[in-house]
Amino acid sequence: MPDGLQYWTLDEVAECLPVGDELYRKLWKLLDDCTTITPIGGDGSNGTVEYPDARLGITEDDKARQWWNKITPDEQAKVCKAWEERF
Secondary structure, eight states: OOTTGGGOBHHHHHHHSOOOHHHHHHHHHHHHTOSSOOOOBSSSGGGOBSSGGGGGOSOSTTBHHHHGGGSOHHHHHHHHHHHHHHO
16 A cells, blocks of 8 residues: 555545546445544534544545455455556
């Protein structure tokens, strides 16, 4: 896994990296299966967070470190290639 990707959520990878349509759909499906999701920005109510630093934890199961082994080696290679193209 590329350094820094461990903090990215499934939806961030799907929406911000050119991973292709099939993997895009799979990532969103994996997100549906998550039980602890990184809170989205907000005012602190309803599980939201105001400051982006609160999103840097890696315990939520929508973070790459948690879902990386749920995608195939070929899909991992696609994500790595997309990451390299972006950065």
